[in-house]
Amino acid sequence: MPLNATCPACGAPVVFRSAASILAVCEYCQSTLLRQDAAVEDIGKMAALAEDRSPLQLGSEGRYRDVPFTLIGRIQLRYSQGLWNEWYLLFADQHTAWLSEAGGEYVLTSVQPVQEPLPPFEGLSAGQRLQLAGQAWTVTNLETASCVAGEGELPFKVGGGYPVPAVDLKNTRHFATLDYSETPPLLFLGEPVVFDQLAWTRLREGMPLPENVVPVRSFHCPACGAPMQAKSMDSVAAGCISCGAVIDLNSKTQALLSKALKPEAERYTPQLPLGAKGQLDGAALEVIGFLVRQCRVAGRAYDWREYLLVDATGQYRWLIEYDGHWSLARTLPTLPVELGNVRYEGEIFRHFQTTQEVEVIQVAGEFPWRVQRGERSGVIDYVAPPRMLSCERSDKDLTWSVASYLTPQHVAEMFALKAALPEPVGIHACQPNPWLETRNRTWSTAWKLVLAAILLQAVFLLTFGERLWLRQDFDFMPAQGETTSREFVLPKMEKTLRVRNRTSLNNNWMSLDLVLVNKTSGEAWPVTRELSFYQGWDDGHWTEGSASDEVVFQRIPAGTYYLAIEPEIAPEKPEPVNARLEVLGGGVGWSNWVMLALFVLLWPGFAYARAAAFETRRWLESDHPPADADEGDDD
């Protein structure tokens, strides 16, 4: 049952809608009212909330797993990297939960009683794995935040400056927070949620376009005096594009997080200007930050450029450019499965590279965390082109992100750039292999055509099988004159007529003058065949030549035929030779089929070789270069 009360300070009505709420902030005079049975006690004024770009407000309504809920309270917290909101939810069935909102990411959790003792805050570190509430977890963030202010009704006492040490845990499906501001600490267990899937109503007026509700902060760089601005109230650091100094936006004196770059320092100019507006899948995006990161491998520096984009709902994306290759990245709300390689969304990502130390070397624009030059982290990359998973780890943070490859043309279209972006150099880790699809499609065509050729060949074998017209044995004697075969009749024209001759020739040679004669017309087709066959032993058995022979006559008309044969046996070895002579019509050979199969497979074979060469070049840049490349390097 809701409790209706009156603010002791201003007399305004105050409603406690949840029985679990013990504190409410008067929305008229910001008095903090503590609930005591049916009465309320004014315990002082609540500090003012910092302006942010949240699309939510008290009274916003949504649905989670088909149960309606209302936002009835909020705690705003500040941590070293920026602001986050914890919204207190009251569901229609009177149970309560928390909706955590940070950088456009949302996580819904509720208190989970645990039997086992929770590990001490000081004993945890980013990347550490632990077992809790029957699940395996990885520590992804450790922070000691402080409460900025609260509003609405809340289940515990809060006030400005109230410290909140907290540890975030993630696994492949769930999210958890250990809240060390209470004794004993509390475990909040839940899962990431997608903003658009919560069926929101009564969102904050003016959202989701941030420029309509957030005033631009304009100021001058304390290092060089150049004009600067911050459009997002979430931003806590800004880099000067003129001198490279990085300013702490939370500092009233605009303290420097990083000094100006030295004049001789290499300085990159963003290819996408700060403030550039673009479209991604119909949603508006704006470039608000630019930073350059660098790593060193074997003494050689590699650097790449990252553009921070924010969309209309306050979600952040990264557009990363390396050697003209682009990729668009977003952080993952849950962890992928690690099994040597990594599985994410059903796809296996292969380990590509581990970079022990990546350093920020240039900062421009605004950022929702206290970025500074010299900030270091370790990065592990896994690829499944066109996507790449990256695990970035610092002392206090472990963040997974997924990036998708983009062509420069795609990026230019996104931001409607007038000038073309530079063409990419080399092959990027997650660049799609252009020959893979070609290989697969040509292979698909090839095997179908080979199958068709097999069927065709079967039809020809059944239709045009060999027909035997004559089989006759001869004994050829040395110095023998011409002899003739028996007559045979061709009932119709033969496109091919084969004369096959198998002899007993051994270590000898002979010549045969053959004439195919039409008995009726006298038309004749002469041919001379020479046969030689030698064999012996010389470090093994060897042979040379053949004792058999076949010759083909083409397009022989119907009629009665015989063969006139004049043998000549080698005079230096005048031995008799036995021969079996066959005359065959039709017949289907396999040589054409083999040639066709080779030709058809040539295309996918070439595409396969090109695809393999592309992959070799890709993996040359990785921690796992192909074995052949290693040998090449050794040479």
Add this chain to the structure above:
Amino acid sequence: MYIRIARFASLLALVLFAYAQYQGWNLFDDHADSGRGHSGSSRSYHK
């Protein structure tokens, strides 16, 4: 483009294959009219 060329060329090869098989052509056949000796054309023969 490569895929189109591959498909066109392969289909053409299949048609050629079917025609060659129908005609009884065989790539490695030793033809009497293209072989050695005095072959090359028919002539009248009388015993």
